[in-house]
Amino acid sequence: MRACSIAYPTLLFLTLLGATMHAQKATVSGVVIASMTLEKLSNVRVHVEKTTLGTKTDVEGAFCLNLQTLPEGVYALKITMQGYGSKRLSFVKYQDKQTDIGTIVLDHEHTQGNVGLEIIELSDQELNDDADSFVTIAGALHANKDVFIAAAAYDFSAAFFRPRGQDNAYGKVLINGVAMNTLSRGKPEWSTWGGLNDVQRNQQFTPSLSENNMIFGDLAGNTNITMRPSQYRPGVRVSYATANKTYTGRAMGSYTSGLLASGWAYAISASRRFGNEGSRAGTVYDANSIYTGIEKKWKRYAINLIGMYTPNRRGRATALTEEVYQLKGRSYNPNWGYQNGAVRNARIQNSEYLTTMLSQYWNLTKRTELHTNVLFQSGKTTNSRVDAGGTDLLQTNIAEELYLGGGHGSATNPVHPTVLPSFYVKETLPTPLDFQKAFRAQQHFIADGQLHWDALIGANQNNAQQGYNATYIVYEDTMENTVFHGNMILNSAFNDRFSIQGKLAYRKEQQQHYAKVKDLLGGTGFLDIDRYAETEDAKTKNTAQNDLRHPNRVVTVGDRYKYQYDIDASVGSGFLQTQYTNTHFNGFLGGFLAHTQYQRTGRFENGYFPGTASLGKSSAQQFLTYGVKAGITYKINWRNAINGIAGQYTKAPTIARTFINPRQTNASVSDQIGGLQKSETITTVEANYTHHSSKLQAKITGYYTTHKAGTDIGFFFTQAIAGDGVAFVQQITTNIDKTYLGGELGISYQITPTLMLKSALAIGQYTYANAPELMLTSTSKALEKQQGVLPLGTAALQSYRIPTGPQHVGQLGFQYRDPKYWWFGLTANYFAESYSSISYFARTTNFTKDIDGLPFNDYDEATAKQLLQQERFDPYLLINATAGTSWRIRKYTIGLFAAVQNVFNETYKTGGFESSRMANYRLALAESKRKTPVYGSRYYYGAGITYYLNLYLRF
Amino acid sequence: MIPIIYKILLILLVILQLSCVHTDEYTLPELNPTVPQLQGNPITIQALVQMIAQQQAKEGRNANVVFAEGIGIVTGYVVSNDKAGNFYKELLLQDDPIKPTAGIRILIDQNSLFTQYNFGRKVYVQLEGLAAGIENGVPTLGVLENTTIGSIGRTAISEIVVRSLETAAITPLELTTSDIKNEYLNVLVTLGNVQFSDDEVLGDRSYTLAAQPRDWFDGERMLISCKTGDTIIVSTSTFADFKGVTLPKSQGSITGILTKNYKGKVFNIVLNDPTGLVFEDMDRCLF
Incomplete structure (x- = not known):
């Protein structure tokens, strides 16, 4: 029996005044436990039917509801929890009587909940070029029953759908209340804690800026993964999965003790994911993960220590032009080739991080909890590449230092334009010999089209025989990172209506960036200079040096070369939120304040930027950001509610968008634009209507979000500067405004107790809203006259669509659950309004101008408009199916889960980008007249049929 | 219960053994391939x-x-x-x-x-x-x-x-400017006792091989034979790594390929690299 008392500050006040007080108010209370294990269940929904009264059980499984506002009578109490059968109990409210229901036992439904459990690895995504662009709000399905979010997490992720058009840098992922988004790109790095699904199932998701006890929040939603040994269901779990998308096999085993009588709890989980090839050829996957956690709980205090180590190695694929796709198909990957008979991928990503976290949970009072965390993470990420710029130093008495050599691009790039047929027929009137060459190139590419490692090695061995350095090597772009993150979260309920949450957090990252020689490919050494530097006169002769303090170094395996710099970054923030709840309204108000600082320290003195321009500390980049949000929910009745949220906050640019060319210089965006770099301002309003009844769940949302003053930094090679200038440039775009307008609908309808129909719809319009400022910087000769900086005014981006995946999606599906513990589901998913990423550079006035600054003779506005039209990808329909079943044998549960995506093997593009190479009128016009462009846009093609099959055993 | 755990662990171990993927180590292919057999006259x-x-x-x-x-x-x-x-x-x-x-x-x-x-x-x-x-x-x-x-x-x-x-070790053919003829086109030759013309090297001028503002595609520089007074053009591509090398002022020898200019009218010497310019401290002659 547990007495349930409620204290009011007012009571205390009245006591002080000497007034008589009624210590008792009418309440109903109880404790919820699980049937087999007798474990106390937390987060169980307890709700008084036909009223708006409801709550959730705490970590002890206990709940207590204040019935003060209810008239006297008989009521039904509904107790529900995902994975368990629900219960309904009646009780009576009579005057001030306190009703204690006692212990409520829930039966575990062992088929339930497995659907969502596999989402995390299904979203274990893509091996695209550059940044991981997947969005996972994986735990959402498990955490709540929002149909729309469930659909987005599972069915839409393969199409790179981004909810509300926001990528995952605009979403937060937390572990035990610590935000895991890194400062480099603002994204959560899943690879640093992946492969531990068994111990990451306890996830809570809050959409957008809605009330959240731990964090202000961000537009794409916020997921907190609770990894506390005391909260895992005790038992052993072993599973084996086979798939064909990224890894082909996965073995996982976990043991969790659950909370023991002694107050201790511990957990251990390990997995291995492996595969020689996924849906893209040559994409090796080799990942091992291990987690251990230990926790001790006392009555009001708990301390928790967890550790994770998840080294993983993956071979990468890349985006393909239409021409290459037509010749080789969507699983083609130009990054690999045979070396001495073995498949070797030139672009391997390797990530190795050790993460430890110490957390304390302190119930200071019955209503106030203080939660502190200290995270320490250390490790590195490497991305390998082939360097074809190997040279030899020639010093004669005639010449000063000369660098001779360099390999050819096509040897290291199997899709170099010169090996593709389009290159040979690029002239307006190709000759018969051109066609012959094109045909031969086509046949050769189809038959081969991979990297010739043996040829690269042969060249190096040939050089070695003559005493020369290697021409080709494999190197790794490396980032070592040590992260410290500490926070204190306070959650206090004044009374049953008001609560307040606060948080103070500090994150510090110390990053080291450098290139490291990995493999000399049969060569003897590699000369560390910039092969493309033009060093013909005394003024420019040092520009070839990557480090003026160690000129002309010949490096070997393990040496750092090319560039080396450190980034020190820190963010200090404070967050405050207050929530109010009564029978009809919920409201909240929240705000945050943060200070961000980045500083680069160059370790190499780059020849283009001698002295402090590249060596030593940069100026400290500081950003002060703030945010406010407010929301209100009106509970119309116990089934329906409407909700509105508004917020405005600023977001500091990430490190990647602060330093314009960190491999060579200390320069920041603010240095280049000659003023302070702005933080991005985000303003958002949204309204929702939700309906929950036993058969029908529905949610409709409308939102309007603006981003203002964003920054973007891009890198590319172009031939289109002022007519025909060729350079490798950094493109700095500032003051970018974007608008996101749209609506979402999610419905699930239980037709019969076993058959559920579901539908989700999202219609959005995401566009650029202004003409941001654009400038190019480059060390190439083409910008020599401008001292390497070329402002180009503004880029006319207004009304172009933002390339965030499909902006219109629709789903219709059903799920059947048989009482004999098997289930089956099928969804049809339609994706449309997905656009290619446009070249900002092509939309500046540079597009129209010839060498002398005047428009091209043949410039025609109508034609230009057509050339600059944004490409829209064709819509497509994907059918996905899932099924599962489980058996119980004594106390063992065996389960099987199968998922097949894209059942009809549809071909589709999930994204793509324009090339900035031929980005002026004349070059673009010439390209448009070719049957196949030589430097066409590149696309990411979706995978064909992919499957995932998991067999597990639990006891 | 315990025996079953062992069975499971055994199965897992077996699976882990089968889960090997190619490691990050690669072997180098043989240095010397077989001698190619080409048939024909x-x-x-x-x-x-x-x-x-x-x-x-x-x-x-x-x-x-x-x-x-x-x-x-x-x-x-x-x-x-x-x-x-x-x-x-x-x-x-x-x-x-x-x-x-x-x-x-x-x-x-x-x-x-x-x-x-x-x-x-x-x-x-x-x-x-x-x-x-x-x-x-x-x-x-x-x-x-x-x-x-x-x-x-x-x-x-x-x-x-x-x-x-x-x-093989190549020995450049020693020629004088009067020996130059079509027979020796595409052959590696050495011309001794030559110097660059006065216009290009004397006074304030120190021209480069091909990095002067007016050089397009190829830089052409004139060499004069100290023995005969004949001239020959040294042609260097504007894309050569060594185009910025300053023409030596003294007398010396040049080793390069004997060829013709783009139009095929005039004999040229084309360098492989600046080691072909051997201009020690020999005084200029008066030609």
Whole structure:
């Protein structure tokens, strides 16, 4: 029996005044436990039917509801929890009587909940070029029953759908209340804690800026993964999965003790994911993960220590032009080739991080909890590449230092334009010999089209025989990172209506960036200079040096070369939120304040930027950001509610968008634009209507979000500067405004107790809203006259669509659950309004101008408009199916889960980008007249049929 | 319960064994491949050049020889080096490393040829299907493109121009300016006792090989023979890594390939790299 008392500050006040007080108010209370294990269940929904009264059980499984506002009578109490059968109990409210229901036992439904459990690895995504662009709000399905979010997490992720058009840098992922988004790109790095699904199932998701006890929040939603040994269901779990998308096999085993009588709890989980090839050829996957956690709980205090180590190695694929796709198909990957008979991928990503976290949970009072965390993470990420710029130093008495050599691009790039047929027929009137060459190139590419490692090695061995350095090597772009993150979260309920949450957090990252020689490919050494530097006169002769303090170094395996710099970054923030709840309204108000600082320290003195321009500390980049949000929910009745949220906050640019060319210089965006770099301002309003009844769940949302003053930094090679200038440039775009307008609908309808129909719809319009400022910087000769900086005014981006995946999606599906513990589901998913990423550079006035600054003779506005039209990808329909079943044998549960995506093997593009190479009128016009462009846009093609099959055993 | 755990662990261990993927270590292939076996009649470069001359006598200046099936194989030694960027998509061969009598230029659609066809390498060329003629004034071998010689496609190179295992030491042919004649085109020669013209090196002027503002495609500089007063043009590509080298002011010798200018009218010397300029402290002569 547990007495349930409620204290009011007012009571205390009245006591002080000497007034008589009624210590008792009418309440109903109880404790919820699980049937087999007798474990106390937390987060169980307890709700008084036909009223708006409801709550959730705490970590002890206990709940207590204040019935003060209810008239006297008989009521039904509904107790529900995902994975368990629900219960309904009646009780009576009579005057001030306190009703204690006692212990409520829930039966575990062992088929339930497995659907969502596999989402995390299904979203274990893509091996695209550059940044991981997947969005996972994986735990959402498990955490709540929002149909729309469930659909987005599972069915839409393969199409790179981004909810509300926001990528995952605009979403937060937390572990035990610590935000895991890194400062480099603002994204959560899943690879640093992946492969531990068994111990990451306890996830809570809050959409957008809605009330959240731990964090202000961000537009794409916020997921907190609770990894506390005391909260895992005790038992052993072993599973084996086979798939064909990224890894082909996965073995996982976990043991969790659950909370023991002694107050201790511990957990251990390990997995291995492996595969020689996924849906893209040559994409090796080799990942091992291990987690251990230990926790001790006392009555009001708990301390928790967890550790994770998840080294993983993956071979990468890349985006393909239409021409290459037509010749080789969507699983083609130009990054690999045979070396001495073995498949070797030139672009391997390797990530190795050790993460430890110490957390304390302190119930200071019955209503106030203080939660502190200290995270320490250390490790590195490497991305390998082939360097074809190997040279030899020639010093004669005639010449000063000369660098001779360099390999050819096509040897290291199997899709170099010169090996593709389009290159040979690029002239307006190709000759018969051109066609012959094109045909031969086509046949050769189809038959081969991979990297010739043996040829690269042969060249190096040939050089070695003559005493020369290697021409080709494999190197790794490396980032070592040590992260410290500490926070204190306070959650206090004044009374049953008001609560307040606060948080103070500090994150510090110390990053080291450098290139490291990995493999000399049969060569003897590699000369560390910039092969493309033009060093013909005394003024420019040092520009070839990557480090003026160690000129002309010949490096070997393990040496750092090319560039080396450190980034020190820190963010200090404070967050405050207050929530109010009564029978009809919920409201909240929240705000945050943060200070961000980045500083680069160059370790190499780059020849283009001698002295402090590249060596030593940069100026400290500081950003002060703030945010406010407010929301209100009106509970119309116990089934329906409407909700509105508004917020405005600023977001500091990430490190990647602060330093314009960190491999060579200390320069920041603010240095280049000659003023302070702005933080991005985000303003958002949204309204929702939700309906929950036993058969029908529905949610409709409308939102309007603006981003203002964003920054973007891009890198590319172009031939289109002022007519025909060729350079490798950094493109700095500032003051970018974007608008996101749209609506979402999610419905699930239980037709019969076993058959559920579901539908989700999202219609959005995401566009650029202004003409941001654009400038190019480059060390190439083409910008020599401008001292390497070329402002180009503004880029006319207004009304172009933002390339965030499909902006219109629709789903219709059903799920059947048989009482004999098997289930089956099928969804049809339609994706449309997905656009290619446009070249900002092509939309500046540079597009129209010839060498002398005047428009091209043949410039025609109508034609230009057509050339600059944004490409829209064709819509497509994907059918996905899932099924599962489980058996119980004594106390063992065996389960099987199968998922097949894209059942009809549809071909589709999930994204793509324009090339900035031929980005002026004349070059673009010439390209448009070719049957196949030589430097066409590149696309990411979706995978064909992919499957995932998991067999597990639990006891 | 316990026995079942062991069974499960055993199964897991088995699975883990099967879960091996290729590690990050790779082995290097063998250094020396087998000697290539090319079948066919041996044809000297000299004979090849004569065939071109014969065809031209018959059909005029633009005539080309097209090599029929079973024609044979030409052997030569590589004397051009594109490492420094002065040669582009061409390979020059001469018939002997020490006493060359003829040379041939082969047009190949591939750059960085030095990584395979290094300086001094003995190569065999399969003539079948190729064509030869005079292009830019020099005997050129390649693929017939209408009435001109075009470059051999990159996909076919390794089968047409085959490397041997031998890299010979090349001795440049010593010539004086009066010895210069068409016979020695595409051969590595040394001209001694030469100096760059006064206009280019004396006074304030110190011209570079090809980095002057007015240089387009190739920089042409004049060398004067101290013995005869004859001149010869040194041509350097504006894409060469060493185009910025300042012309030496003293007298010395130059080692390079004897060729003609783009229009095929005037003899040129083209350097492989600046080591071909050997200008010690020899005083200028008065010419």
